[in-house]
Amino acid sequence: MASELPRPTDAELEILTVLWSHGPATVREVHEAIAARKPTQYTTVLKLLQIMAEKGLVRRNEKQRAHIYEAARPREWTQRQLAGDLLQRAFNGSARSLMLGALSARKATREELSELRRLLEEYEKGAR
Amino acid sequence: MASELPRPTDAELEILTVLWSHGPATVREVHEAIAARKPTQYTTVLKLLQIMAEKGLVRRNEKQRAHIYEAARPREWTQRQLAGDLLQRAFNGSARSLMLGALSARKATREELSELRRLLEEYEKGAR
DNA sequence: AGATTACTACGATGTTGTTCGTATGTCAAG
DNA sequence: CTTGACATACGAACAACATCGTAGTAATCT
Structure with missing residues (x-):
């Protein structure tokens, strides 16, 4: 296991940056941070986080209704x-x-x- | 003029590396250098160089039949x-x-x- | 001249990245 | 129970990358 993580893309790195400084966060929280700097739709952030979860760049906790995402690596x-x-x-x-x-x-x-x-x-x- | 050059992609950077160490070169020469490290078709290198010329990453001298390419920036x-x-x-x-x-x-x-x-x-x- | 070789040009394809709209599910309030 | 707010899922569209095949053109050989 522990397969290689792909190099994060530009958009992914932006999201990771938010997660690193904010800590585990919901899509809404990430979106607010991103949208404060550039106009971005909520679902865009959602989709990116889903893809990043598939790639293993972030981990997702689905216990809550609003899933909690966190960076997989420091x-x-x-x-x-x-x-x-x-x-x-x-x-x-x-x-x-x-x-x-x-x-x-x-x-x-x-x-x-x-x-x-x-x-x-x-x-x-x-x-x- | 002197518009911004885009960040070179991975494949482009490989080609630039060849041009930097080799100096101005034909497609054939670049291809030989690249193909020595990984299997690559001649036309792939050609196409990349053409695109890079459009982007301004390399300059092309068409005086010879075999065009001479060189990196636009050191x-x-x-x-x-x-x-x-x-x-x-x-x-x-x-x-x-x-x-x-x-x-x-x-x-x-x-x-x-x-x-x-x-x-x-x-x-x-x-x-x- | 005709065949062969060495080029460039360019279209096609498959993949990945990025963005967004729409569908759908869940839950709480009225 | 119906509505509204808020969530996820997912397909679609488009651009960028990377790769290659095919076509055509110019030079060279026999």
């Missing part, structure tokens, strides 16, 4: 998948290039840079 | 787009999270880590 797990996937597909595995790309994609603040440096230092210690 | 430019796009879509703009994801996606070597740290130090100096 945010960090999915982010790791996505980062690894892009790293492989576009950066030929070079974390350095990816970082360079991310940094130049938008001006990084001074704090952000030192935060990153600290992160790396910890990593160097931890990774022995 | 590798670094496209990588920056992709990194920025993912950063926005999945990491809420946090370069730190993206780096964390990339590092945990696959074990980083000791050299890679210090290389990254050096890169950051340069950036901190340069970025004023």
Whole structure:
């Protein structure tokens, strides 16, 4: 079991983002969050959630009349998948290039840079 | 002009990768490179290149009988787009999270880590 | 010239992603 | 019990992707 989860599409990622920050939610709640940013029909969100449940991206609890959906994987797990996937597909595995790309994609603040440096230092210690 | 280029799809990115490392190439050359890694028909590559030319992802020189294709943007430019796009879509703009994801996606070597740290130090100096 | 080879152009097909309308079921209030 | 509010299910429509076959055209060989 635990078959591979597919890479979430754009629309799916939007929904996952809502679920991650909100926690388990009904279709209505997800829809409200999405519709606040762009006009979207209720049934569109419903359908997406149904498909995502089939794919295993979200889990569904049907105990209540209004089903409760939650992300099947934590945010960090999915982010790791996505980062690894892009790293492989576009950066030929070079974390350095990816970082360079991310940094130049938008001006990084001074704090952000030192935060990153600290992160790396910890990593160097931890990774022995 | 200089309208926005669309995010390249998976198949398109594969072709761009060939063009970036090989330089301007004919369909045949691109096809050979692609087919070496996975079974693919010549016309599939041709069609993709034609579509990519329409989208502006590649430029086409028709002076020769066998048209010459080349990537419209350098590798670094496209990588920056992709990194920025993912950063926005999945990491809420946090370069730190993206780096964390990339590092945990696959074990980083000791050299890679210090290389990254050096890169950051340069950036901190340069970025004023 | 005629046959063969090396191209491009393009239509067709199957799949996936995204959106939405309509049908239908459930429950509580009047 | 009927109605209205709110839910899910599901089919339909359309666009984007990816793949390939066929047709036609230009060059080259014999």
